[in-house]
Amino acid sequence: MKVNLTERVSFQSRHNSPSATEISDMLHAVGVSSLDELIDQTVPGPIRLTSPLKLAPVKNEYEYLLDLRKTAGRNKIYKSFMGQGYYGTIVPAVIKRNILENPGWYTAYTPYQAEIAQGRLEALINFQTMVIDLTGMEIANASLLDEGTAAAEAATMLHSTRKREKKEANVFVADERIFPQTLAVLKTRLTSLGIGLRVENIDETDLTDSSIYGILFQYPDNDGAVIDRSELVASAKENSIGVAVASDLLSLCLLTPPGEWGADVVVGTAQRFGVPMGFGGPHAAFFATKEDFKRAIPGRIIGVSKDTEGNVAYRMALQTREQHIKRERATSNICTSQVLLAVMSSMYAVYHGPAGLKAIANRVHGLANTTAASLKTLGLENVNTHYFDTLKIKMSDAQRQSLKKVSDQNELNFRYFEDGHVGISFDETHMPQDAQLVVDTFAEALGESSSAISIEVEIDIPGALSRSSVFLDHDVFKVFHSEHELLRYMKRLENKDLSLVHSMISLGSCTMKLNATTEMIPVTWPEFGGLHPFTPKDQTEGYRQLISELTCWLKEITGFADISFQPNSGAQGEYAGLMAIKEYHEANGDLDRNVALIPSSAHGTNPASAVMAGMKVVIVKCDDLGNIDIADLKAKAEQYSETLSSLMVTYPSTHGVFEEGIKEICQIIHDNGGQVYMDGANMNAQVGLTSPAMIGADVCHLNLHKTFCIPHGGGGPGMGPIGVAEHLVPFLPGNGTISVSSAPLSSASILPISHAYIAMMGAEGLTEATKIAILNANYIAKRLSAHYPVLYSNHNGRNAHELIIDCRDFKRFGIEVEDIAKRLMDYGYHAPTVSFPVAGTLMIEPTESESKHELDRFCDVMIAIRSEIEQIKEGTADADDNVLNNAPHTYRVVMGDHWSHRYSREQAAFPMEYLKTQKFWPSVSRIDSAFGDRNLVCSCLPVEAFAEPETV
Template structure:
């Protein structure tokens, strides 16, 4: 492998080590060449014999030109389709300084809160916006989209009410159609019954029970305002549901809630929805930050992440992820959700939209939107067009009696997309971007005069007009000038550690370079401003790009078909398991419901299996770290008749190429099961081996790991599912898009037909820039880097698991358990001390408690690897001082870490000097990163749960 190999310059820019550095690292590892190292590390039984056939573009400029050409084949018309997706103005200061800023988009999930204070504060703002507007107590830090948020609410209501097996979920018929469909997919998998009905007249418990077929009701879901635009007073329904022992979920529009009575005020227990129209482009469907907010008493049932307020070691206020043991996927097979991620980057954008505009600005935008809708409604009525609802916010549904196609066509001729509900009804939604000229155009399509917008005073019943205040915290009234906003965003970014500062050596997370050229096209209007349900002839370019990316992913993995709909890795797991279940069912084997999962697997594997209606059976880990093949054979013998699948990560979660993988696949197939290969570690396989060839039937692929979509501080992610041909008929599809999947598919698992489509150009550009040879070279470099780190650190921290020749794959596990036993110093102490050295910590205590898992990726140069290794070696010496009795663990520099600049300025109660605390050996003073807070007290934050912006006096205290 060499960076001077003929080909695009980009390959050499993406791969961190130069050829001379590769040679030097190989010498330390003890191998004469990259090929010799890779041949020894990877089993011959899985290696592909031919080079990866993906052509590379000649240059970055050429790739941008290709993307421009594809973008030109999209038609960006005025969208009045609505259905949960709206035009919005992204303030330039937010677009440039968050969405296009690597300080925000290259950060990792804030599991190390001391170096994540900026984005944690932004997420606390997000939670405050959602909580204030919905009138409920506790909001999560975002979910994947509105459709999946409704499905998550269903699971929460079922669990919280301890529902009986025959209990029913009632969904109002005017909930968004994609939300109903996604919820139905989830319900079918676990055997919940969903009844869709008109709930407007259901004002008693008996009426609800009648709609449920005389069965108990565990939950009710309504849209507020409804999909047809109608604003319904749901208070009586809420009372009836509670009388029936059910919970109530309102899927609510946050912009409408600035003028409309909040769900919490009329009795909803849960509110869900999307924050897309708070400054996040439609992007052909995503990514957007969904939300969920719950009343007091339900917060410990929330799926996903929750940011809370705590204190640090000096008593200063600090932010952290609260109630982390509450995260559903940690409950494994007992989980009701597999969510382990969020949409952090988009949640940050939405929160800053609210910060920038403040409560008065949001109300002004909402009044302008409503005023346009009122004016248009008046013009339609004056022209003899009947509307289905008199009470609305921004959406009108017109009765056109057989003329729907003609009206839609007439609007299209005038450059406007409206929504054909059926032959007799047309729906249209206005938003903050809608102009008077566009209102006139759509009015003309109906044959009526141009409208005159009203002043936006709410036209619905006075009892539903909002009177309660929101966003009273000073953060929402302070940053309204661009100067103040710019400085606020810069200040928050300065508190964080992201890839723009240094290596993030997280095992299993593959924090690699997200190149600027890859990112460039996502804000182009031709990609960013497409509605996901726009007519197919307007989305030719983006769907061609999606098709090409699917083909490349098939070529890379050896599978036959790919769906890009899953908008997170766990969603891809769920989709893959649904495909397996549907395959068995179609072949008369519906009884096959056992899923074998190794003990070392990530919690989402078991959680996804449970969500797919499967029974989880754990396979033991052998002492050497591999799957215990004897235990596997025993479990196959015990459960073979009912075996649905095995979920196995390859290379293993322990960072080793197991040479038993082909035997494992054969044994499972012989027993009638399917093999699910978790794609979390695909960065060790690309160009070397293909899971679809060595025995896998299905895999999910983390585009936010292997294929360069940025982690964004904990999201967005994309988790496509790839399958062999026999499972292709069971991939996800979508009721509103014939192009999204097979007619025989399992239904939608995300709200949009192609999931987070607007960020797929990132992975398209990465593959196109690298080509097959470059992708293979990247994998080889990742293996070299990981083995170099293992070789340098093994004498200081034993590498827990290795494969052939003592080698690892793309990551290694450093075992600190013996050192902890001798010294009392824990992996947490090492993680916090690494902050003082200027590093994000490796993955802590996964998959083995008391260890650190390191994955350097191909992007890091030898100089950065050496900087990390030298920091770890220096920390090892600090641990030795404790072991030797020179200092106690409690008085050591490790236990005191991290050290802030402020802590150096005051009284100094420590035996070690200030310089040793702040500038340990090897730290360059010119690039010193200062943690903004000391070590955070997590238990305090959980005991004193605060999950929205604290009152101003809290800051003074």
């Protein structure tokens, strides 16, 4: 027997789930003889690529990790004292292993279906409570993308909620001592909205100026100084000026919280609460404000409600406000959240509790104190009178040059200010020996000898700045301090959530595919997780190599000239792409081009992003087949030809069809002076078969958390890099004046996931994945078409990678699409996308990672539910008391002593045989959403609230 030693099991066969036999069976079912025949019937010939993708030779999993270890080894991990909003942190191992590295947490979807997401929602309530307590505010959201984004959201919220006497005010004043990266994001965001931004010494601002509607300052500030600004806040309030404060959560364990001064908004990042620096991200920003602003707060708020049993239940409160109600009037995006990282930070606070956090803060402050004292003996002055963790040391140019040389030898990174000073920021990872090394390094640079630092240090925060109020007083922050208790608590929460570890999550437009373990492993390597985002380039050659390779591959896949990785969500990618278009038009002297044409079927993030970019939204009709109405598009493009900026188009369409007229659509826009922005949400149906550039787009964002395997993390992290044609390259973030995230490469530490996916799949594997995604969708359409109308298809009767089934007719029997979504939970499934893009429908996307066995199981469930609806129609099931309108059924309901329903317990809980051995129980019954909105509570309830409701 001969063995070919080059043969090995490919990663492609692990990712693309259907076997050759399954593929053959599905092809037969849909009526074609081969995958290529199906693709020919699905993807229009004029947009097909004429040659295969040219990517690097494919690697198997073992080879990839060996090679990536070498790449990672090119990054140098120095001790960072750079601060500026990014700090070393000790990730408790129990949190790292059981949340960050746990697919039960990172493969879950955004908790729109709250009954099967109670674990994440409880963790996010803990996060909100933590933020509320530490900032001294009344309400907080469930996280934002980063501190810069949060600050920009604060400025725009204060603008949209100006008091009557300030309705004409249009100037926002930012203190010159806020973090530079925050200022850069502020400039981009406010300029695009036509809001004036002044940067000055906030202590010298004339607050009686009627043009000012809001101010922002940092606390502690960019220099590290801690300043009592209670009088400034009071003066601003007297003049009806909104006050936003960017702050640091760890410092607020010791410092007076801004909420006690009367601040309107407090923002910042929770990164140093147990989330690695990761060369910039992902991290969970926080946004806390007053109850008065609850209807204007950006992002998502988790609220407390109740289920039909009367039990406490959590849900996303007010979550549809921006995209589904305001749409083109929106000023922020709901798709800007970092759930997985917020969960980690909340667990960090749960683990340490208030006493533990205060001890960490005292130790950090103490290290700064003892270092300042020792440097003073060397004749060096700290310019900060009061500080928390950061010293700003005066040095001459010669001293600085000497320090740089010695610090590099000792593998220490300090911050070098533009004014010639040197910054030293301490964090949780630093120990007394690190402080000693800092002092020794400065001494050597000065040619002096150093003495031992003191390890007994006085905490000398003045009374006016010293926190006296209690924080984290809820029981959840008091009882899980041993690892065993925390482990069990996290596991209890995990068990309440349905994720990809349980079953297929077939959400149309969201692409919930395999997040392979090999792809995920490098994320927690210190070479990727342990670097500060402003680390010198000569220490980050591994990152540069990885990003260079990923850039080349994505350019090949998209056909574009260049890629920017700065956007750290898909929604932010939309915004960045539109801003690049805007800058391009302005550079050409077309200052009036501000109209964005958007199809009526577009996701709500599209019009919201356009408004944020300062554009006027004009809606384009869709025809009865779900395609863009080309006649209406042409008419509106010509009507606005002098002011047309762009078209935002999703391809394949939001309705799951490759529109035949897409090239004509792009040409119409170009003929009228506009640019084509392609929403990359459906890129999973393009890779290897066509490309945005081939279709005619000028810019496209790529949801790396969809097509390229970064997990959804329960609602974040995401990443939305943009690719652009040659003429837009100068206007990419980082190349011109646009800055959309705090870190230069946003969430860099998750880029190894997409790098791994492309490297291990290769050109052939990626193309095959696209074909199988299309096959799986058409197979489901074929199986379900006899039971549910499939709304849209092309002239060959084919769908792209997703399909829409129509449930509107069931309203005649008293069944809403929401009832089907809730009943799916009883069968152990998350619902497909509900009522988007058409109300009363379900949009299904199976992805290439699901086997025929899983597709059949899902179809069997959908057919069984259709049979249950038929029983209601025929009168054999009660119209008002049936398994659908009472779903989901919890174990408490099914096992309770009292059962009054007109169907059996078995029919409620075990309608199919497999459920008797493979049951996922929803932890709460159907939640009363209206009650939660009427009675908004977004922080931890007292323990008594969880007592079982009394039965009558």
